[in-house]
Amino acid sequence: MRGRRFASQQDIERHIANGFGAGAGASYLPWLRVQDVPSRGRSHKIQGVKVDRIHHLLSDLERSYYLICEFSEDVVDIREQYPLLPLEHVQTIAASIGVRYPKYPGTKLSYVMTTDFLLTVRESDGGFKSVARTVKYQKDLEGKGAKRTLEKLEVEKRFWQSQGVEWSIVTEEFFTxxxxxxxxxxxxxxxxxxxxxxxxxxxxxxxxxxxxxxxxxxxxxxxxxxxxxxxxxxxxxxxxxxxxxxxxxxxxxxxxxxxxxxxxxxxxxxxxxxxxxxxxxxxx
CATH class of the missing domain: 1.10.10 (Arc Repressor Mutant, subunit A)
Incomplete structure (x- = not known):
């Protein structure tokens, strides 16, 4: 299936209207699919055993964390490639901390940022809460080349703080x-x-x-x-x-x-x- 490309605001609005980035459980549609993203590594489409749908994972590291989420009894729903919307709210956060908001390559169109995983987890009292997890290789968080990555992660962090959702970064050091x-x-x-x-x-x-x-x-x-x-x-x-x-x-x-x-x-x-x-x- 051909991947999607965003060239105009209408493309983004159509994607939202078609239900991408919405739903829960088996009905959730990830904002990005494997075929939508030029791969710089290995990507994976995996039929879930906890949630009955195809999951779109954009790296080996995402697959690794996905396996851990499936194995954990505390995780009851897994939504990958979750969009940070509304766009205007995220842009306001970026502007407030002096971060240049990203654009789609070759366009002036503001990019829809995503979080790798939005999880629904069971708490010890039997209730449920959402937690957001961003998956990054440790090398991408270090050195001079990491500055832009860290800027965007700060925007992501503040977005989830504004939603009252716990957010953290997962690296390969999280597991063996x-x-x-x-x-x-x-x-x-x-x-x-x-x-x-x-x-x-x-x-x-x-x-x-x-x-x-x-x-x-x-x-x-x-x-x-x-x-x-x-x-x-x-x-x-x-x-x-x-x-x-x-x-x-x-x-x-x-x-x-x-x-x-x-x-x-x-x-x-x-x-x-x-x-x-x-x-x-x-x-x-």
């Missing part, structure tokens, strides 16, 4: 590469076939897993033995294990070690009911 690799693999098992979604099967699976703690087996060997014991296929046993890890019934170290079938059975804890997500977000 092992965590991202693990989450990228685990989310493939976020759902199971209907015949494997049986609480009795999961209880029996966990009992077998508990009985394997002291055995000198690799994870794959352990799962093969559990599969034989429960009269299911190895692929089904593997799927159940990763499904239970993704859904936090089984907790293993995802931060500092790759979850490999060829490695030793990892140390684990079992939670019969999924409680609070163990991965808590840090803010910068």
């Amino acid at each position: 590469q092992d965590l991202i690799k693990n989450l990228g693999m685990l989310r493939k098992y976020s759902q199971l076939p209907r015949d494997l979604i049986k609480s009795s099967l999961h209880v029996d699976f966990i009992d077998c897993l508990e009985n394997s703690r002291a055995c000198p087996w690799t994870l794959a060997e352990c799962l093969r033995k559990i599969a034989y014991r429960l009269s299911i296929s190895y692929a089904d046993a593997r799927g159940i294990f990763f499904y239970l890890v993704w859904n936090k019934v089984i907790k293993v170290d995802l931060l500092d070690a790759p979850l490999l079938l060829t490695a030793a059975l990892p140390e684990f804890e079992v939670f019969q009911t999924t409680g609070q997500a163990f991965l808590k977000e840090k803010t910068s």
